[in-house]
Amino acid sequence: MKTMKALINFLFEVGMLKKTPRTGYQFLGSGQESVAEHSFLTTVLGYMLSRHESEADPLKTVLMCLFHDLHEARTGDQNYVNKRYVRVDEDKAMKDLAQGLPFGDELISLTREFNRGESLEAGISKDADQLALIVELKEQQDLGNKYAAEWIHYALKRLRTENAKKMSQEILDTDCTEWWFEKKTDWWVNGPANNHDPEE
Numbered sequence: 001m002k003t004m005k006a007l008i009n010f011l012f013e014v015g016m017l018k019k020t021p022r023t024g025y026q027f028l029g030s031g032q033e034s035v036a037e038h039s040f041l042t043t044v045l046g047y048m049l050s051r052h053e054s055e056a057d058p059l060k061t062v063l064m065c066l067f068h069d070l071h072e073a074r075t076g077d078q079n080y081v082n083k084r085y086v087r088v089d090e091d092k093a094m095k096d097l098a099q100g101l102p103f104g105d106e107l108i109s110l111t112r113e114f115n116r117g118e119s120l121e122a123g124i125s126k127d128a129d130q131l132a133l134i135v136e137l138k139e140q141q142d143l144g145n146k147y148a149a150e151w152i153h154y155a156l157k158r159l160r161t162e163n164a165k166k167m168s169q170e171i172l173d174t175d176c177t178e179w180w181f182e183k184k185t186d187w188w189v190n191g192p193a194n195n196h197d198p199e200e
Contacts, residue, residue, distance in 0.1 A: 002100070003100065003101075003102060006099075006100035006101050007101065007102075010097070010101055013073050013074075013097060014036075014070070014073065016073040017034065017035040017036035017039065017069070017070070017072065017073050018034050018036040019034065020034060020035040020036070020073060020076060020077060021033070021034060021035075021077065022034065022035060022037075022038055022077050022079075023076070023077045023078070023079045023082065024077075024079040024080065026079075027079065027081060028137075028140065028145065028147055028148065028151065029145060029147060030140050030143065030145045031139070031140045031145070033136060035069050035072045035073075035077055038069065038132055038133075038136075039065070039066060039067075039068070039069055039070075041132040041135065041136075042065045042066075042068065042125075042128045042129050042131075042132040043062055043065040043066045043128075045065070045127075045128035045131045045132055045135075045167075046061045046062055046064070046065035046124060046125050046128035047061070047062050047065075048167075049061070049124045049127060049128055049131075049161065049163055049164060049167070050062070050121070050124050052163045053120060053124060053161070053163065055120055056120050056121055056124055057121055060110075060121045061121045061124050061125055061128075063106075063110055064110045064111075064113065064114050064122065064125040065125045065128050065129070067107055067110055067111060068110075068111060068114045068125060068129060070094070070097065070107065070111065071088075071090045071093040071097070071111070073097070074093040074096070075088045075089075075090065075093050090111070090115070091108075091112070094107065094108050094111050094112075095108060114126070123160045123161060124161060124164075126158075126160065127159050127160055127161050127163075127164035128164075130155050130156075130158045130159055130164070131164055131167060131168060131171070133151075134152055134155050134156070134168055134171055134172075135171055137151050137152045137155065138152065138171050138172060138174075138176060139176040142175055142176045142177070143176075152172070156168055
């Protein structure tokens with residue numbers, strides 16, 4: 001019962017990430033995102049990148065991406081301006097939140113490995129973290145934020161793996177609406193050719 005209580009408390013703590021804003025957007029001047037949203041996109045990117053690295057462990061990479069900002073449920077998100085003045089004890093936050101969890105040691109180990117950045121999976125995860133930021137910045141750039149390009153410039157410099165660098169270039173070459181807004185069709189004028197189900 002004690003372990004089950006710890007697990008349920010952990011779920012509520014994880015839920016706090018949905019309510020924890022990524023604070024850099026207040027300096028960018030547009031956009032918004034929760035830590036949970038960022039972690040989800042980072043995890044998807046980590047999975048994609050790990051599939052291109054034959055030596056990488058995709059599961060480990062995905063878990064590292066999923067939990068890399070878990071401590072922010074307790075510490076909040078500290079952007080690059082905040083980090084000049086505020087020191088966050090991420091390790092203590094992780095130890096406290098992992099206490100009583102049957103997988104607590106794994107959470108601590110994964111986040112420490114991510115922060116060290118020495119393993120292949122950690123490098124991929126850090127790239128996924130930056131690519132998630134680049135995706136969001138590209139969208140803000142496409143929507144007219146003139147400062148987003150400068151932020152992208154620095155995020156690109158943090159990338160490590162060749163696959164991440166290639167992916168970043170494709171992100172920058174792609175309009176954020178391209179996946180749904182097929183501009184070379186007459187759909188937007190005429191709509192569907194036939195609104196009726198042929199089976200009816």
